[in-house]
Amino acid sequence: MTIPSIPPAAYLIVGAVLFAIGAIGVLTRRNGIIVFMSIELMLNSVNLSLITFSHALNSMDGILFVFFVMTVSAAEAAVGLAIFVRLYRIKETINVDEINLMKW
Amino acid sequence: MLEHNISIFFQWLIFLGTASFAILASILMVTQRNPIHSALFLIFTFLCTAVLFLLLESPFIAIIQVLVYAGAVMMLIVFVIMLLELERELRSPLKISLSKGLGVLTVLLVMLGLFFAVFGEPKGASGEFTPEKVSQLGSIKVVGKLLFTEYLLPFEIVSILLVAAIVGAIVLAKQRPLERE
Numbered sequence: 001m002t003i004p005s006i007p008p009a010a011y012l013i014v015g016a017v018l019f020a021i022g023a024i025g026v027l028t029r030r031n032g033i034i035v036f037m038s039i040e041l042m043l044n045s046v047n048l049s050l051i052t053f054s055h056a057l058n059s060m061d062g063i064l065f066v067f068f069v070m071t072v073s074a075a076e077a078a079v080g081l082a083i084f085v086r087l088y089r090i091k092e093t094i095n096v097d098e099i100n101l102m103k104w
Numbered sequence: 105m106l107e108h109n110i111s112i113f114f115q116w117l118i119f120l121g122t123a124s125f126a127i128l129a130s131i132l133m134v135t136q137r138n139p140i141h142s143a144l145f146l147i148f149t150f151l152c153t154a155v156l157f158l159l160l161e162s163p164f165i166a167i168i169q170v171l172v173y174a175g176a177v178m179m180l181i182v183f184v185i186m187l188l189e190l191e192r193e194l195r196s197p198l199k200i201s202l203s204k205g206l207g208v209l210t211v212l213l214v215m216l217g218l219f220f221a222v223f224g225e226p227k228g229a230s231g232e233f234t235p236e237k238v239s240q241l242g243s244i245k246v247v248g249k250l251l252f253t254e255y256l257l258p259f260e261i262v263s264i265l266l267v268a269a270i271v272g273a274i275v276l277a278k279q280r281p282l283e284r285e
Contacts, residue, residue, distance in 0.1 A: 002105070003112045006119050011156065012222035014123045018130055018149070020215035025134035027207035030199075033139050033185055037146050040177065041130055044153055047165075055160040059231030060238070060246055064255050066165050067247070070172050071262045075269035077177045081184045082276035088188050089279075 011052040018045035032084055032094035036077075043073045119159055126152035139185045143178060150174040161235045164243040 018041060025038030047066045054062025084094050091099065126149050133145035150173045157166035238246055251259055 001109075003109050003116065005112050006115055006159070008226055009222045010119065010123075011160065013219060014126065014156070016215055016218035016222065017127050018153075019218070020211050021127070021130045021134055023211040023214070024208050027211065028204045029134065031139060031190070033181065033188075033190075034134075034142050037142055037181060038134065040173070041133070041146060041149065044150060044169075044173065047169075048153055048156060051157055051160050051162055051165060053226055053228075055162065055235075056226045057228055057230050058234045060233045060250055061231070063162055063165055063247060064250055067168070067251070068258060068262055070168060071266060074172060074177055075265050077180050078269045078273040079276065081180055082273040084184060085187060086276050094188060094190070 008052050008056040012049055015045045015049040015052070018042075018048070030095050030097050032087075032096050032099070035096060036080055036084075040073060040077070043069060115159060118155065122152045122155040122159075126156070139190060140182065143182050143185060146181075147174050147178050150178070161238070162243065164247055 022038045022040075022042035022045060025041070026035050029035055029038065047069055050062040050066050050069070052062075054060065054065075087099060088094055091101075093099070129145045129148040129152065133142045133149065136142045136145065150169060154166045154169040154174070157163075157169060233246065
């Protein structure tokens with residue numbers, strides 16, 4: 001009797017669950033930094049799916065894609081957190097419900 | 105045969121352990137009130153995902169995950185949490201509204217849809233980089249070679265993006281002379 005190896009679907013399900021938790025965090029939390037961290041979690045779960053496919057299909061393209069996604073998320077972290085620091089100076093809050101400077 | 109079985113068994117053990125810890129930590133991350141606790145749980149989730157990357161035979165991405173995500177990005181987030189005073193938001197009660205409930209319901213439906221989509225073998229053309237070949241050549245060597253040949257243009261675009269992000273972050277966070285008392 002041989003134990004079957006881990007199917008790609010198992011990793012993809014973990015990715016889907018992490019993505020859903022991140023999306024729930026974005027929709028329900030009102031603290032800007034926690035919303036930001038949830039977005040990072042969603043990006044990370046997509047990375048997991050990309051690596052799974054790249055492993056299942058014997059390809060390196062997924063790994064290169066993950067490399068670029070990580071670069072983009074690092075750039076996003078730098079600019080996004082700078083925006084939070086600036087917003088906090090102007091409005092004294094980072095509650096995303098109270099940040100409505102661009103609404104009219 | 106027995107050796108193979110034992111190796112697969114331990115792979116399953118590590119997979120189930122890290123996957124359940126990652127999901128548990130991410131749920132805690134979304135539900136914690138204190139942003140610092142959220143950040144620490146998110147770091148734990150990233151480390152668990154790094155172990156999953158190792159199980160998927162991509163050590164390079166696992167190292168980058170620990171360095172860039174769990175190290176650099178989370179350090180930046182923890183620093184900003186430290187700089188901002190968030191006492192008021194900690195004390196405000198958690199509001200539950202109809203729109204939030206509908207949002208959660210929609211996300212759960214999307215998750216269910218994803219569950220049905222992922223079953224079965226992934227379709228698509230199989231590439232040439234089998235795990236044996238990659239481990240023989242060296243993971244980083246293969247990635248570097250592809251990065252500077254096939255993916256040269258995206259690589260250059262990403263470098264421009266990083267420069268723009270650095271300049272943008274400095275311009276945004278700089279204190280303007282007018283604001284100073």
